Amino acid sequence: MNAIAPIPPGDNALTAMADDLAGKGWARADGWFGAELCAALREDALARFMAEEDAPAGVGREGDFTLDRSVRQCRLAWLDGGDPAQSAFLARAEALRLELNRRLYLGLLEFEACYAFYPEGGYYGRHRDSFRGARNRVVSLVLYLNPEWDTDWGGQLIVYEDETPVSVDPAFASAVLMLSEETEHEVAETRHPRLAVAAWWRVNQTVVRETPLAAI
Numbered sequence: 001m002n003a004i005a006p007i008p009p010g011d012n013a014l015t016a017m018a019d020d021l022a023g024k025g026w027a028r029a030d031g032w033f034g035a036e037l038c039a040a041l042r043e044d045a046l047a048r049f050m051a052e053e054d055a056p057a058g059v060g061r062e063g064d065f066t067l068d069r070s071v072r073q074c075r076l077a078w079l080d081g082g083d084p085a086q087s088a089f090l091a092r093a094e095a096l097r098l099e100l101n102r103r104l105y106l107g108l109l110e111f112e113a114c115y116a117f118y119p120e121g122g123y124y125g126r127h128r129d130s131f132r133g134a135r136n137r138v139v140s141l142v143l144y145l146n147p148e149w150d151t152d153w154g155g156q157l158i159v160y161e162d163e164t165p166v167s168v169d170p171a172f173a174s175a176v177l178m179l180s181e182e183t184e185h186e187v188a189e190t191r192h193p194r195l196a197v198a199a200w201w202r203v204n205q206t207v208v209r210e211t212p213l214a215a216i
């Protein structure tokens, strides 16, 4: 997928990103996924949502899935790499994983990602993406796929730097990294349909082992 491979930010930008992530609990990663890739992802996401391959968003996943519309109002469609835009995205995310591990020794291992569509009136109340100490989701990534965004539309990501709210417009190809266990954030109610990729790196395996460890 050379056609949608972005120009990567230089070493200094990556170091600044890693420093912000470790120091402030979050960082902007705006240059990492290029505009062409984001356009392809948007098309793929809209096709998926139109085909209604998605499910209403809950809080948590699979076993601990509970649908709670009081805290989260959006629709999700999980990425499986089955589209060229998705595989290009997964490759870029993998390159970012290696850079973050190299700089921060996070030991990030697995990645999961979904498209998240917030209709008008959608929001996600203040939360962390992982329970502290669970070492489940370690670094969160959000990538915005909205061709234009007017601040008056709301829908901002509000990141809490300690208790100080910092507002990020979900503007095209903007991206944010957060420490999943540390950084509280919310999605302000949106007055315009809002599309993003929400993704996480984990340190544990999600696969349940059938073979006892002693037998390996």
Ligand code: OGA
Pocket: 116, 124, 129, 142, 156, 157, 170, 185, 186, 187, 196, 198
């Ligand atoms: C999430 C989330 C933020 C955003 O999906 O967990 O916090 O800006 N998303 O979409």
Ligand code: MN
Pocket: 127, 128, 129, 140, 185
């Ligand atoms: Mn979140």
